[in-house]
Amino acid sequence: MSRQTYEFTSESVSEGHPDKVSDRISDEIVDLYFRESIKDGMSPWDIRVAAETLTTTNKVVIAGETRGSDKITKDMIIELAREAIKDIGYEQEGFHWKHADIDVLLHAQSVDIAQGVDQGNGLHKEEGAGDQGIMFGYASSDVPDFLMPAPVHYSHRILERLAKARKHEGVSVLGPDAKSQVTVRYHNGRPVEATAIVLSTQHLDPNMDSKDVADLVKPYIHEVMPKGWITEKTIWHINPTGKFVIGGPDGDAGLTGRKIIVDTYGGMAPHGGGAFSGKDPTKVDRSAAYATRYLAKNLVAAGVAPWVEIQVSYAIGVATPTSIYVNVDDNNPIKGGQIEAVIRKVMDLTPRGIRNHLDLNKPIYAPSAAYGHFGRHPGPNGEFSWEKVDLVDEIKAALK
Incomplete structure (x- = not known):
């Protein structure tokens, strides 16, 4: 940024956002291939995974290309996906870790791509990049301990704190799906205050309204934001549409790789x-x-x-x-x-x-x-x- 005084906004989404459910399943597959293929004696340099996941109402579709141990089965991948969904916290009628239908459509990596990546093959003998x-x-x-831009850093921390409260501190009325947004004012090139905070979080009690949710979540937000950044002038929008009961892949389809700016x-x-x-x-x-x-x-x-x-x-x-x-x-x-x-x-x-x-x-x-x-x-x-x-x-x- 060349300007010294300005406002900048970034957003984050929770682990239960449908796109993030898809990202989690895809990354669990990468880990599975490394874990099981290395255990089976395969060189980690030879493992290949490009896994894409679609999530929607009680449906998960996994597609892509892999190279790894023959001992990795579709049943293993299905079980892994269920465990990821369970860990995130989905036990809802429209998306449930136990009942979702899961299709696995993974197949072998293209030999045309492999020849360019594998060391000693293709036109160049060194291991090449997997794509242009x-x-x-x-x-x-901005944030000395993390060396990250302040708006996205605190957007993440808000949702992490709410997930901890939901999963480990008994705040079970909150659902897994949430989005946050923080606007930070910079003065002389340094972040000095939050001028706006936006949060939309799924809640499992249909009788709750936006004020109820705001009263519940604001203390956690105050906890993670720097002292003095939230002022009487800070604009709040908590669940600004009203109710947010239907969430996750039941409310909106998710795809791997759709949150690259959040990432x-x-x-x-x-x-x-x-x-x-x-x-x-x-x-x-x-x-x-x-x-x-x-x-x-x-x-x-x-x-x-x-x-x-x-x-x-x-x-x-x-x-x-x-x-x-x-x-x-x-x-x-x-x-x-x-x-x-x-x-x-x-x-x-x-x-x-x-x-x-x-x-x-x-x-x-x-x-x-x-x-x-x-x-x-x-x-x-x-x-x-x-x-x-x-x-x-x-x-x-x-x-x-």
């Missing part, structure tokens, strides 16, 4: 267009977006700039990126061209290099399906490895 495309990474100092930076940075969920890390839509976030976050953590935006591009079957571009504020003392040179020194951005550096060949993807792929804490089993800030010293050394 452009990917963006971004980080900012990334809430519109504060560009998006290349490719979705993440359901894809193994040979798909640079996912892995290169993770790599550019990782680099941007480390650059901001190293004090290179208060915000950094990175673009990379790839050609299918070709390992080396076709371009690397860095954008920082025009007044930043360290320019984009200098940072591009540093990036080339500190990380191998070939698909194999990314998978190796971030240790992506493992079942770590289901936790990323809701509440953003970025601005998360690295997990004990390698989840969110792209959120580590372990390149800071190397970046500082490269800039000397």
Whole structure:
């Protein structure tokens, strides 16, 4: 952003939003293929998954392409989908983990695609990108502990807090489906207050009205927002249509990959267009977006700039990126061209290099399906490895 004083809005959706139910099932399939294929003796470098999920009233359709252990069956995938739906919390007449009809239409990966990705095959002998495309990474100092834009960060945190209350603190009147939206005012380039907060959340008691829901959820929202950001001038819209009883895939069909702005930076940075969920890390839509976030976050953590935006591009079957571009504020003392040179020194951005550096060949993807792929804490089993800030010293050394 070049302006110093402005308002900016981002949204999030809960794990029970129909598109996020689809994302969760697709990512559970990626994890299943890594977990079971590695257990069966297959090299994790050879596993391939591109799983798409459609959810609607008591119906789930899973389609796509895979390569993995022959021991993975349709029944295993159906059971996995049911467990994901159960964990999210759907036991409703129109969408129930036990009763939903689930179709599995996965088939083998195209050999024409495989030859370009597999190392030693195709026109280029290195492992190539799984598709052409452009990917963006971004980080900012808005939220110091997470280095994320404030509007999308707090939109996520509101819905995470409500999910915790619903699933673990006995607030069972709330349903799984919800959307949030936070408008943040920036002054002198820094976020200072929330000028508007919008929340639509499913409720299972049909007698509740918008005021009842607002009285229930506002304390949780106050809990997660920074002190002083909510003022008497903050505009609230809680369930502005009135009732929200019918929700989830029964109220609106869901598809994998329809919430790409929610998954990334809430519109504060560009998006290349490719979705993440359901894809193994040979798909640079996912892995290169993770790599550019990782680099941007480390650059901001190293004090290179208060915000950094990175673009990379790839050609299918070709390992080396076709371009690397860095954008920082025009007044930043360290320019984009200098940072591009540093990036080339500190990380191998070939698909194999990314998978190796971030240790992506493992079942770590289901936790990323809701509440953003970025601005998360690295997990004990390698989840969110792209959120580590372990390149800071190397970046500082490269800039000397």
